[in-house]
Amino acid sequence: MCNSIAAQAVCGKDQHITWQEGAVRREAKERALQQRGCVIWFTGLSGSGKSTVACTLEHALFNRGVLTTLLDGDNIRHGLNCNLGFCEEDRAENIRRVGEVTKLFVDSGLIALASFISPYSRDRDNVRARLGPRDFIEVYLKIPLEMCEARDAKGLYKLARAGKIKGFTGIDDPYEAPENPEITLEACSADGRPQCPESMARTILTYLESHGYLRAPMANNAVSGPARAIADWAERKTPVLDYSI
Numbered sequence: 555m556c557n558s559i560a561a562q563a564v565c566g567k568d569q570h571i572t573w574q575e576g577a578v579r580r581e582a583k584e585r586a587l588q589q590r591g592c593v594i595w596f597t598g599l600s601g602s603g604k605s606t607v608a609c610t611l612e613h614a615l616f617n618r619g620v621l622t623t624l625l626d627g628d629n630i631r632h633g634l635n636c637n638l639g640f641c642e643e644d645r646a647e648n649i650r651r652v653g654e655v656t657k658l659f660v661d662s663g664l665i666a667l668a669s670f671i672s673p674y675s676r677d678r679d680n681v682r683a684r685l686g687p688r689d690f691i692e693v694y695l696k697i698p699l700e701m702c703e704a705r706d707a708k709g710l711y712k713l714a715r716a717g718k719i720k721g722f723t724g725i726d727d728p729y730e731a732p733e734n735p736e737i738t739l740e741a742c743s744a745d746g747r748p749q750c751p752e753s754m755a756r757t758i759l760t761y762l763e764s765h766g767y768l769r770a771p772m773a774n775n776a777v778s779g780p781a782r783a784i785a786d787w788a789e790r791k792t793p794v795l796d797y798s799i
């Protein structure tokens with residue numbers, strides 16, 4: 555499987571392909587949405603809380619009228635990447651494809667939340683380089699292995715320790731921690747208090763606000779365009795589905 559994917563990538567470069575420009579620019583979409591597109595890339599061990607924090611953050615953003623999309627490692631392996639395994643080469647291809655998908659969303663002005671173990675620095679850095687400086691926000695869930703293993707929400711650590719899963723990150727496969735992530739989330743705050751998923755999501759929200767990705771919170775009636783529709787939907791002021799044109 556690994557070989558065929560490498561072959562496809564080489565084959566793609568041999569085609570005579572010309573880039574087709576769209577008629578609606580990213581900036582126009584961002585203006586309409588009143589937000590700046592980016593990917594929030596969650597990396598960390600299995601059980602570190604990537605999915606939980608991403609879901610919590612997406613909910614908070616939705617309630618503010620922000621248009622998002624959520625890409626989760628387990629879900630993507632059910633579809634787009636169902637033909638990939640966990641060898642180093644397939645993990646690289648997994649992350650490359652997801653990076654390309656997030657780029658499509660970001661170029662449409664959305665805030666994409668991607669939660670993937672993404673254990674290799676090189677794979678994450680390739681996505682960062684592909685997206686560009688302000689479009690990739692790396693969030694490192696710096697949770698000790700012992701804590702992730704104690705949670706063992708899916709029972710996978712138990713299976714890995716018993717040798718029933720091979721190549722499990724943190725057990726018999728490497729995890730390369732980010733060296734310069736935009737945000738590091740730890741199990742406890744500086745004063746030793748445990749950090750719940752809500753407070754972790756709040757940290758990211760504050761980053762997005764202070765770095766200009768979101769419009770400043772404003773009186774709800776000052777919001778317009780698609781952002782208005784999302785805000786109304788979030789507050790259930792309009793019917794959930796309206797088929798009238």
Ligand SMILES: Nc1ncnc2c1ncn2[C@@H]1O[C@H](COP(=O)(O)OP(=O)(O)O)[C@@H](O)[C@H]1O
Pocket residue numbers: 598599600601602603604605606607669705707749750751754
């Ligand atoms: N900040 C947190 N504090 C305590 N428990 C958490 C926190 N974040 C996640 N969890 C719990 O840890 C387990 C694993 O979380 P999950 O989001 O599935 O991890 P991942 O997506 O990184 O594999 C879940 O049971 C979740 O409820």
Ligand SMILES: [Mg+2]
Pocket residue numbers: 604605606626627628669
């Ligand atoms: Mg997960």
